[in-house]
Amino acid sequence: MRVAGAIAESLAELGVTHAFGLLGSGNFELTLGLVERGVQFVAARHEGAAIVMADAYARLTGHVGVCTVHQGPGVTNTATGLTEAAKSRTPLLLLAADAPGAAVRSNFRIDQAGLAAALGAAHARLESAETAVGDVVRAWGRARAERRPVLLSLPIDLQAARTRPAPLPELPLPVVAPPPDPAAVDEVAGLLAAAERPLLIAGRGAVLAGAREAIEALGDAAGTLLATSAVGNGLFAGSAWSLGISGGFATPLASELIRSSDVVVAFGATLNMWTTRHGRLLSPAARVAQVDVEADAIGAHHRVDVGLVGDAADAARAILAALGGRSRSGWRTPELRAEIARRRWRDETYADASDGERLDPRTLARALDDRLPDERLIAVDSGHFMGWLPMYCRVPDERGFVMTQAFQAVGLGLATAVGAAVARPDRLTVAALGDGGTLMALQELETVARLGLPMVVVVFNDAAYGAEVHHFGPDGFPVDLVRFPDTDFAALARAAGAEGSTVRTVGDLDVLARWLDDRRRPLVLDVKVVPTVVADWLAEAFGH
Secondary structure, three states, X not given: OEHHHHHHHHHHHOXXXXXXXXXXXXXXXXXXXXXXXXXXXXXXXXXXXXXHHHHHHHHHHOOOEEEEEOOOHHHHOOHHHHHHHHHHOOOEEEEEEEOOOOOOOOOOOOOHHHHHHHHOOEEEEOOOOOOHHHHHHHHHHHHHHHOOEEEEEEEHHHHHOEOOOOOXXXXXXXXXXXXXXXXXXXXXXXXXXXXXXXXEEEOHHHHHOOOHHHHHXXXXXXXXXXXXXXXXXXXXXXOXXXXXXXXXXXOHHXXXXXXXXXXXXXXXXXXXXXXXXXXXXXXXXXXXXEEEOOHHHOOOOOOOOEEEEOOHHHHHXXXXXXXXXXXXXXXXXXXXXXXXXXXXXXXXXXXXXXXXXXXXXXXXXXXXXXXXXXXXXEEEOOOHHHHHHHHHOOOXXXXXXXXXXXXXXXXXXXXXXXXXXXXXXOOEEEEEEEHHHHHHOOOHHHHHHHHOOOOEEEEEEOOEOHHHHHHHHHHXXXXXXXXXXXXXXXXXXXXXXXXXXXXXXXXXXXXXXXXXXXXXXXXXXXXXXXXXXXXXXXXXXXXO
16 A cells, blocks of 8 residues: 555544645645545635635534645645644644655755744654554644644655555543642632622633533522633523623623623633733723633733633533532622613614615624524634624524634635535535635635535625725825725626625625525625724724
8 A cells, every 4th residue: 555545544544524625746646545535525726725624624523624735835825724723723634745855956845844833833744654654643643632733744755655554553642631720719719709790701712621501500600791702702602691702892781791890700711802802891900810721821911810720611610619509699680681682782773874885784794693594604704894793693602603813814714614614514604704805715716616515605895905994094094005996796706606696785685585595506795885884893903
C-alpha cells in the first residue's frame, strides 16, 4: 500500500466522515483514498474557504475538522482561516502536501512549521513511510486533545512510498480540566450567596462543556440573570431569565441590568472588550469571578476578584453544591421576568428608514425572524451589518449560531455557512453577509449551488465597506475609496446556479416563503439596505 492510501485508511478508521479541501497534484491521491473509504469530500473553490468550512463543521459537530490542500500556495491560501481556527481553539487537522525533503529549490517549498507557528497553530510532519500512520494519528489526536489546529506536512515523495498496513497507535488522551479548587468554589459561592443582583455570563467554553443545565441550575438557586458572549449565543434560548448576548449586541434593557449587577460570574467567557464594551458594561463596583479551563485566560481581558480553573459544567455543579441548599430569589421577580419578555430587540421602537428603494436593516432582520423556520442555523460574516441578525433573530440553541470572528476577518461568512450546512443538514442555514465579504468569497457561490445546499444567503448590500464609512466619515475624512457601484448579487447567484432575488421592500421577501416550500436550490437575497442606518455597537467597537 502507498503511504497516501494508508493515511486515508487511518483517518477513516479514526471516524472521519467529512473532509474539505481543494485538489492539486500534492493531495489528489490522499483525497481520493478518503473518498474510496466513505469519507464525504466537500470541494471548495479556494483553500481559504475550505479550511473555514472545516472550522465551522468542527464547531458544530464537536469532531475534528479535516482540510486537505496542495503544497506551496495551497497551504499559504489557508493562512487566514488557520489563524481564525487557532485563535478560536478549533480542533482541526490541515493535511498539507509538502515538497520533497531533497527538493531544496522547489517552487513549492516554504517553511510550513514556521508558518504554523506564526499563525498560532501546532505543526507535525510525516517523518517516514514506516511511521506515517503513527504520525497522522498522533497529529489528529493532538488536534482533538488540545482543541487546536494542527498543520501536518505531507512530503509528496513520502506519500508515494510503499508501506505495510499497521494497527493504529494509541491516541493521546484528551486534556482534562483539573477539578475545581474547593477554596475558589467556596469563594464564588459566597459571592453569589451575598449578592442582590447576580449575573452569570456563559461563553464558548460553556458551550463546549455542555454546561447549560448546570449553569441554569446554579442560576435558579442563586436567583441570577443569564447572558452569553456572542459566540455563546443561544445557550440559554427559551429561558425566561436570559438577557441574550452581553456586549455591543445587548438590548437596552440587558445593558442596564448587566451594568447594575453586583456579582458577575463568567463561565468559559473571557470577558473581552466585545462582551464588556471595553469594560464599560460591568460596574466598577461589581465583584467578578471567572471560570476557565485555561489558567492564563483568567483576568486576561478584565479584572477578576476570584479565578477558578476548571470545566464550566463541573464548576457550576460544584458551586451549586457549595451553596449548601442556600437559595435566594435574587432579582428574579415576576415584574422583571415580564419586562425581559417584552423588551427584546424586536420590541424596541425605531424610526424605520426604509424608502421603497432600500430597506432598513433592522426591518429586514425582524422580517426574516418572522419568516424563517424555527429550526434555523445562522452564520454571520464580519462587517457593519453583522449585529442585525444576532440582535433580532432567534436561534433554537447554542448550535443554531456560528460566527468565525476571533481574527475579525471579513469574507469568511459564506464558507462558514457551507461548513455549518454540511454539519447540520437538519436545519436551515442562513448566511448573513455584507456586499464586501460576499465579493471576497464570490467563488463559493458556485460551491453552494454545486452542492445543492438548501440554504439562504442574505447579502446586506449598502455598496460600501460600511464599517469604514461610519467610522471615518463622521470625523470628516473622505470615504469615496470605500464606496462602490452597486453589485447585482441576484444575477451573480443565478449565473452560479442558485436562485437569486433582489429585495428592496418587505414585500419582496415573499420570495422566501415560496422558496421554503421547495428548497431545491440555494437562495441568494440581494437586499439593498439603507446605508445611513448606523449600528450602535459599531461606535463602541472602535472605542468611540
